[in-house]
Amino acid sequence: MRPSAIRLLNILVPVKRAVDYSVKIRVNPQQTGIDLNAKHSMNPFDEIAVEEAVRLRERMKDAVKSIKAVTIGPPKSIETLRTALAMGADSSIHVEIPESAPAPEPLAVAKTLQEIIKRQKDGVDVVILGKQAIDDDLGMTGQMLAGLLGWSQATFASKVEIDTVKKEALVTREIDGGGQEVRCRLPVIITTDLRLNEPRYASLPNIMKAKKKPVEKLTPADLGIDYTPQLEILKVSEPPQRVGGGKVANVDELVAKLKEAGFTAV
Amino acid sequence: MASTLLRSSLRLVAKPRILSAGSRSFTSSRCIRSENVVIGSLHNFTEEENMLREAVQRFAVDVIGPKVREMDENENMDPSIIKGLFEQGLMGIETSEEHGGAGGSFTSAIIAIEELAKIDPSVSVLCDVHNTLVNTIFRHYGTEAQKEKWLPQLAESKLSSFCLSEPGSGSDAFALQTRAKQDGDHWIINGTKMWITNSYEAEIFLIFANIDPSKGYKGITCFVATKDMGIEIMKKEQKLGIRASSTCSLNFDNLRIPKENVIGGEGKGYKIAIEILNEGRIGIAAQMLGLAQGAFDKAVPYTYQRTQFGQPIGTFQGMQFQIAQAAIELESARLLTYNAARLKEEGRPFTKEAAMAKYWASQVAQKVSGSAIEWAGGVGFTRETGIEKYWRDSKIGAIYEGTSNIQLQTIAKFIQKEYS
Numbered sequence: 001m002r003p004s005a006i007r008l009l010n011i012l013v014p015v016k017r018a019v020d021y022s023v024k025i026r027v028n029p030q031q032t033g034i035d036l037n038a039k040h041s042m043n044p045f046d047e048i049a050v051e052e053a054v055r056l057r058e059r060m061k062d063a064v065k066s067i068k069a070v071t072i073g074p075p076k077s078i079e080t081l082r083t084a085l086a087m088g089a090d091s092s093i094h095v096e097i098p099e100s101a102p103a104p105e106p107l108a109v110a111k112t113l114q115e116i117i118k119r120q121k122d123g124v125d126v127v128i129l130g131k132q133a134i135d136d137d138l139g140m141t142g143q144m145l146a147g148l149l150g151w152s153q154a155t156f157a158s159k160v161e162i163d164t165v166k167k168e169a170l171v172t173r174e175i176d177g178g179g180q181e182v183r184c185r186l187p188v189i190i191t192t193d194l195r196l197n198e199p200r201y202a203s204l205p206n207i208m209k210a211k212k213k214p215v216e217k218l219t220p221a222d223l224g225i226d227y228t229p230q231l232e233i234l235k236v237s238e239p240p241q242r243v244g245g246g247k248v249a250n251v252d253e254l255v256a257k258l259k260e261a262g263f264t265a266v
Numbered sequence: 267m268a269s270t271l272l273r274s275s276l277r278l279v280a281k282p283r284i285l286s287a288g289s290r291s292f293t294s295s296r297c298i299r300s301e302n303v304v305i306g307s308l309h310n311f312t313e314e315e316n317m318l319r320e321a322v323q324r325f326a327v328d329v330i331g332p333k334v335r336e337m338d339e340n341e342n343m344d345p346s347i348i349k350g351l352f353e354q355g356l357m358g359i360e361t362s363e364e365h366g367g368a369g370g371s372f373t374s375a376i377i378a379i380e381e382l383a384k385i386d387p388s389v390s391v392l393c394d395v396h397n398t399l400v401n402t403i404f405r406h407y408g409t410e411a412q413k414e415k416w417l418p419q420l421a422e423s424k425l426s427s428f429c430l431s432e433p434g435s436g437s438d439a440f441a442l443q444t445r446a447k448q449d450g451d452h453w454i455i456n457g458t459k460m461w462i463t464n465s466y467e468a469e470i471f472l473i474f475a476n477i478d479p480s481k482g483y484k485g486i487t488c489f490v491a492t493k494d495m496g497i498e499i500m501k502k503e504q505k506l507g508i509r510a511s512s513t514c515s516l517n518f519d520n521l522r523i524p525k526e527n528v529i530g531g532e533g534k535g536y537k538i539a540i541e542i543l544n545e546g547r548i549g550i551a552a553q554m555l556g557l558a559q560g561a562f563d564k565a566v567p568y569t570y571q572r573t574q575f576g577q578p579i580g581t582f583q584g585m586q587f588q589i590a591q592a593a594i595e596l597e598s599a600r601l602l603t604y605n606a607a608r609l610k611e612e613g614r615p616f617t618k619e620a621a622m623a624k625y626w627a628s629q630v631a632q633k634v635s636g637s638a639i640e641w642a643g644g645v646g647f648t649r650e651t652g653i654e655k656y657w658r659d660s661k662i663g664a665i666y667e668g669t670s671n672i673q674l675q676t677i678a679k680f681i682q683k684e685y686s
Contacts, residue, residue, distance in 0.1 A: 041320070082317060201325045204355035204368040204378075207317045
């Protein structure tokens with residue numbers, strides 16, 4: 001049972017190594033996905049998540065006991081962990097999968113995170129992760145994790161406040177109509193949206209310090225999770241090339257052309 | 267020739283310490299290993315060096331990029347950029363952690379200087395002078411007390427200048443006229459310095475003055491002074507390029523400096539200057555390299571977008587050949603620069619290679635940035651795209667920190683020694 005005194009927060013930040021946002025994406029020759037021979041970096045929404053965790057610590061000082069980053073990916077994903085450590089995470093976990101393995105699906109990721117959370121001796125109070133990865137735009141992991149754990153969730157966060165006395169999170173969510181404020185009991189899953197914060201650049205002293213921070217290595221077998229894909233991607237193709245438009249001389253011609261194209265509303 | 271080869275291969279076997287400070291954590295196994303020696307291509311960097319490159323790149327693009335044109339037009343360095351450099355830990359790259367620095371390798375400094383120069387060579391030279399000249403002098407020649415006093419300030423908040431040149435002494439640096447006279451436990455300095463980088467914004471100054479002209483250059487001594495001791499900042503030069511980098515004349519009128527501010531001992535200034543400028547040379551090479559790469563990176567994508575006569579101009583064979591040649595020159599400058607940096611890290615002689623790197627990188631910078639303007643055509647000639655700025659900025663590369671002719675002379679002296 002949790003003691004009723006103020007509890008120190010243990011924050012878990014899952015991060016993903018994805019194709020860099022500045023890369024011009026191309027579909028691969030087999031048409032099964034995008035060309036992965038491009039620059040990779042930490043998923044931007046995950047950077048926002050790490051930044052938020054670090055800012056929570058800057059605001060709440062000792063109330064934040066630990067910030068742990070975790071990634072599931074090939075050996076190169078360790079760079080992503082190092083970036084998280086350089087931004088301010090204390091320690092990290094690398095669930096390593098082979099280079100040739102397909103990217104894990106959100107349900108497998110959520111199950112992995114669930115298992116990792118179960119194994120944390122000090123427990124986990126807040127999980128902050130990106131709302132979606134910019135390579136697949138699936139946006140499911142946070143929600144699935146909350147479902148598996150039975151925890152409260154606040155997605156698309158644009159503002160986060162944690163009250164360790166009341167053991168609550170006050171989150172402003174971005175929704176289609178504007179903003180929505182929700183109050184969640186801890187432990188909570190929060191997914192980040194673009195306007196939550198602007199991530200810091202890892203300063204050189206922090207990059208050097210990150211060298212000494214621990215990286216725990218695990219495999220899916222260690223955690224007993226099966227990564228066999230449940231989905232098969234049949235085809236990925238680029239959007240049709242933009243065809244040039246035509247110029248019209250006046251409104252009547254415009255209306256005529258619209259009618260031609262099948263717009264019955266005019 | 268054969269004897270040199272034998273000597274260097276013996277050195278390889280005798281000193282397994284050839285593994286450079288940075289090579290401890292090679293993350294790839296793409297290197298040839300032979301007994302105690304790791305031989306890798308110059309495309310190998312440690313994890314920290316790679317992370318630093320990325321971090322500086324992003325900082326440069328996001329924070330410095332938007333201000334480059336304004337700073338150039340106004341001939342003024344935005345204070346928020348200087349502050350940003352300090353906050354990113356880029357002003358104490360090699361300084362040890364106990365003195366407030368990042369404890370990084372020399373190559374890390376070179377990487378930072380290169381990445382900054384890709385966006386703005388003015389910002390790059392500010393960082394270069396502060397790190398490779400001033401910080402290094404304190405680290406190598408300062409007493410423990412001096413290091414404790416000055417290095418943290420230099421790493422955290424105070425910009426610095428290296429004051430050697432005068433109106434009457436540039437290449438002939440040791441003909442300097444600034445005098446220092448002893449007065450009890452103080453030195454009184456009188457004289458004028460010219461062409462001093464960072465001087466408009468700097469608070470800490472390393473001044474080279476002669477305490478005993480009868481000894482010739484062996485009287486030259488290095489002093490550290492702060493602006494509030496009474497240094498007069500005079501005319502700020504209006505320059506062709508690196509306009510945002512402040513270049514001023516300084517006047518010392520009976521400037522009183524406490525005795526403990528002598529760095530490296532009396533009469534050791536000439537030695538300090540020579541040795542430090544050797545290292546600084548690699549820094550300038552990195553700045554010129556970054557400049558050339560920045561110009562190339564700006565102009566070449568444009569050539570694949572701009573179409574004339576029904577095809578992108580970058581696909582015409584004439585253009586392809588020019589672009590390929592520029593790429594070759596860039597790669598050669600890159601290899602010279604990084605090899606000189608690694609030689610220095612390994613504790614091996616690097617003076618000749620540093621001179622070659624600085625000379626060549628500044629030549630390449632002129633050529634490639636000039637070509638970049640031509641590839642972009644009329645658009646390259648306007649100030650809006652920022653391509654012409656690289657060409658203007660590149661000219662100083664052949665002049666400061668040892669003119670091109672001086673570099674050639676240095677290299678020739680080494681060759682003469684080897685071959686005669």
